[in-house]
Amino acid sequence: MFDFVRSHSRWLQLGLLALILPSFVVFGVQGYSSMTDGANASVAEVDGHKITQAEWDARVQQQAERLRAQMPDLDPKLLDGPQAREEALKALVDARVLQTATDTLRLTALGDERLQRLFTQDPQMAAFRNADGSLNKDLLAAQGMSSAALAGQLRRDYLLRQVQGGIAGTALVPAAVADRGLDAVLQRRAVQFTRLAVQDQAGRVNPTDAELTAYFDAHRNDFRTPEQAEVQYVVLQLDALKQGLSVSEDELRKYYDENAARYTAAEERRARHILITADKDAAADVKAKAKARAEELLAEARKNPAGFADLAKKHSQDPGSAANGGDLDFFGRGAMVKPFEDAAFALKPGEISPVIQSDFGFHIIQLEAVRGGQKQAFEAVRAQIEDEVRKQLATRRWAEAAEQFSNTVYEQSDSLQPVADKLKLTVQTATVGRQAAAGAQGALASAKLLAAIYGDEALKNKRNTDAIEIGPNQLAAARVVRHQPAAQRPLEQVRDVVRQAVALQQAKDVTAKAAAALLAQVKAQPTLALASGATIARNQPGDLPREAVLAILAADARQLPAATAVALADGSWLVARITEVLPRAVPAEQAQALQAQVRAAWGRAEADAYLEALKTRFHVSLSDKAKAVAQAAAASAAAAR
Structure with missing residues (x-):
C-alpha cells in the first residue's frame, strides 16, 4: 500500500484536490476561522x-x-x-x-x-x-x-x-524585625557535634533473599532496560551550504567596492566644552544673561587656548565633564545634540567654536583630535567579505536545497545515502530514546525529530522520517536501523544492584535509630562529650554541610545547652549541642549596610504581596x-x- 502511494502520488494529489475544493467552498470560512482560534484562545484572564x-x-x-x-x-x-x-x-x-x-x-x-x-x-x-x-x-x-x-x-x-x-x-520595618533579619545571616553559635556516618553501618547489615525480592517487586520499573533506537541521520544547515560554495576573486572585490561604507571606520572626534546652562523654556532675559556669560568665557578661551581645560574646570556647568576639564572623549555622529555635533564636526583640531546654543544651554567647543574615516584595505577584510558573500549565496540557495532535501528523503525512503550524496552531507549515527538525553545538542535534542523517529512509519517500516525543521535554516531526517523495546530485567540479573540498594536503606534506618538514641542521651546528660566542636554562622559554615548549619541555626536556643539532630543528604546524621550564642562579628558600617538590604528585601516582599492582592482583586x-x-x-x- 505504501509503495502504491509513492508510485501514484501525482494522481492521488489531483484526486485530493478535487475532493478538497468543493469542501473549501462550503466550509472555507469556518475552516479559516478555526485556524485562527488557536492563536486567539484565552490562556489567562x-x-x-x-x-x-x-x-x-x-x-x-x-x-x-x-x-x-x-x-x-x-x-x-x-x-x-x-x-x-x-x-x-x-x-x-x-x-x-x-x-x-x-x-x-x-x-x-x-x-x-x-x-x-x-x-x-x-x-x-x-x-x-x-x-x-x-x-x-x-x-x-x-x-x-x-x-x-x-x-x-x-x-x-x-x-x-x-x-x-x-x-x-515606603515599607516600615521595625528595628526588631531588621535585627532578626540580620541574625538569620550573622548570628554565631558555638556547637559540639558527632557525625554518624551511614557508611559505618553498611557492613553490619545483611539483607535476606526475601527482603531482596520484596524490594525488587516494589521497584520493578527501576530495573527495566530503556527503549532505544539506533538511527542514522543527516542534517542540512546553512553553514554546510556555505562551505560547499566557491566565490571568485572578482566577486569579492565587487562586493568590497559596493559596500565601501561598511569597511570605512566611522569618523570620531574628541572635544572639550564649556557649558553655561539655560533651559530651552527659560525666559528671554535668562537666556540672554547665560549667552553673555558664554561670550565672556569664549573671549578668555581664545586668548589662551592652552588653558581651555582649566577654564572648563572652573566655569563649566556640565556636571558630567567639568571635573575633567570639559573632556567628552571620542564621539561619532548622532551621539550629541544636532547643533553641538554640527559645530564639532566643522572644526579642525585645536580650533575653538563660537558660542553654540542647544536645548541644554550655551556651549563653547574646542576640538582636540580626529580619528577614523579611513577605508580598510581589501586584504585586511577579505576573509570577512568571503564569509559574508558565501552566506548570502547560501541563503539564496537554501530554499532550493531544502526542497531537494525534503523530496529526496521522502522519495528514496529506504536510505539516507542518496540525499547525503546529492547535497554533500554526512550520514551520522546515534542511539536515542523517546526523550532527548541530558546534554544532547542539535538534531538529537529536537523533540520533533525524536517524535518522528518513534512514529509508526519510521519505527516499524524502517522508512526515512520526513524532513524535520530543528532550528532556523536547519532540517534533519533520520532512519531507524534497529529498535530495542523497553524490557523487564529479571532479579537474578540485577541482584547485586538490588542488594546494594536494600543494604543502603537498612544502613540508613540503623543510623537514624542510633542518632535518635544519641540525641536522647545528649539531652539527658548535658556534659556528655561529643566528637568535635566549632563556631558557625550562616555565612561561616566551616566544614559542616548546609543542611546541618540551617538546622543548628533554626534550633531554639533560648535555653542552653540545646540539642538537635539532622539527617544529611547521604543518609548520615549529625547530633549537635548548642552551647553558646555569640554576638555578630561584623563592623558596624557593614551591619548598617546589611540592615538596609533587609529593609529593601522587606519592601520587595510587601510589593510582591500587594501584587498578589491585586491579582485577587482583579x-x-x-x-x-x-x-x-x-x-x-x-x-x-x-x-x-
Whole structure:
C-alpha cells in the first residue's frame, strides 16, 4: 500500500484536490476561522480581559531571543520548556494586573520633562546615555528601537513602577524585625557535634533473599532496560551550504567596492566644552544673561587656548565633564545634540567654536583630535567579505536545497545515502530514546525529530522520517536501523544492584535509630562529650554541610545547652549541642549596610504581596493549559533540586 502511494502520488494529489475544493467552498470560512482560534484562545484572564495564546507565544519568543543573545551556549530546550513558558505567562499576567491598577487608580502618564529627568537619573538607562546626557542613538538602533518607541516603553514602565513603588519604597520595618533579619545571616553559635556516618553501618547489615525480592517487586520499573533506537541521520544547515560554495576573486572585490561604507571606520572626534546652562523654556532675559556669560568665557578661551581645560574646570556647568576639564572623549555622529555635533564636526583640531546654543544651554567647543574615516584595505577584510558573500549565496540557495532535501528523503525512503550524496552531507549515527538525553545538542535534542523517529512509519517500516525543521535554516531526517523495546530485567540479573540498594536503606534506618538514641542521651546528660566542636554562622559554615548549619541555626536556643539532630543528604546524621550564642562579628558600617538590604528585601516582599492582592482583586484566572504548564514547571524545578 505504501509503495502504491509513492508510485501514484501525482494522481492521488489531483484526486485530493478535487475532493478538497468543493469542501473549501462550503466550509472555507469556518475552516479559516478555526485556524485562527488557536492563536486567539484565552490562556489567562485579568479583570475579564483575556491574554491570548498568540501573546503568550510572542512573549516566550522575545524572552528566548533575549536569553540567547545574553548566553549563546544556553541549552535550547530551556528556552521553550515549561519553566520558560510559565515565567513568560507570569510576566504577562503581572504586567496586565499592574496596567489594570494604573487605570483604576487613574495614574497619569509622565510628561516630557519628567520623562527626560527620569531617563537621565535612572541607572538602568545609563547604557543609553551619552556623556552629555543625550540619547545614544547608535545603541538604540542596534536594539532595533526608535527614540519614540523607547519613550513609549519608558512611560509604560515608569507608570507601572508607580503602582508597586509606593509600597516598596515606603515599607516600615521595625528595628526588631531588621535585627532578626540580620541574625538569620550573622548570628554565631558555638556547637559540639558527632557525625554518624551511614557508611559505618553498611557492613553490619545483611539483607535476606526475601527482603531482596520484596524490594525488587516494589521497584520493578527501576530495573527495566530503556527503549532505544539506533538511527542514522543527516542534517542540512546553512553553514554546510556555505562551505560547499566557491566565490571568485572578482566577486569579492565587487562586493568590497559596493559596500565601501561598511569597511570605512566611522569618523570620531574628541572635544572639550564649556557649558553655561539655560533651559530651552527659560525666559528671554535668562537666556540672554547665560549667552553673555558664554561670550565672556569664549573671549578668555581664545586668548589662551592652552588653558581651555582649566577654564572648563572652573566655569563649566556640565556636571558630567567639568571635573575633567570639559573632556567628552571620542564621539561619532548622532551621539550629541544636532547643533553641538554640527559645530564639532566643522572644526579642525585645536580650533575653538563660537558660542553654540542647544536645548541644554550655551556651549563653547574646542576640538582636540580626529580619528577614523579611513577605508580598510581589501586584504585586511577579505576573509570577512568571503564569509559574508558565501552566506548570502547560501541563503539564496537554501530554499532550493531544502526542497531537494525534503523530496529526496521522502522519495528514496529506504536510505539516507542518496540525499547525503546529492547535497554533500554526512550520514551520522546515534542511539536515542523517546526523550532527548541530558546534554544532547542539535538534531538529537529536537523533540520533533525524536517524535518522528518513534512514529509508526519510521519505527516499524524502517522508512526515512520526513524532513524535520530543528532550528532556523536547519532540517534533519533520520532512519531507524534497529529498535530495542523497553524490557523487564529479571532479579537474578540485577541482584547485586538490588542488594546494594536494600543494604543502603537498612544502613540508613540503623543510623537514624542510633542518632535518635544519641540525641536522647545528649539531652539527658548535658556534659556528655561529643566528637568535635566549632563556631558557625550562616555565612561561616566551616566544614559542616548546609543542611546541618540551617538546622543548628533554626534550633531554639533560648535555653542552653540545646540539642538537635539532622539527617544529611547521604543518609548520615549529625547530633549537635548548642552551647553558646555569640554576638555578630561584623563592623558596624557593614551591619548598617546589611540592615538596609533587609529593609529593601522587606519592601520587595510587601510589593510582591500587594501584587498578589491585586491579582485577587482583579480576578486573575488561568486556563487548563496554563495550569498544566505551571504544574510541569513545578515538577521540573522539584526534579532539578
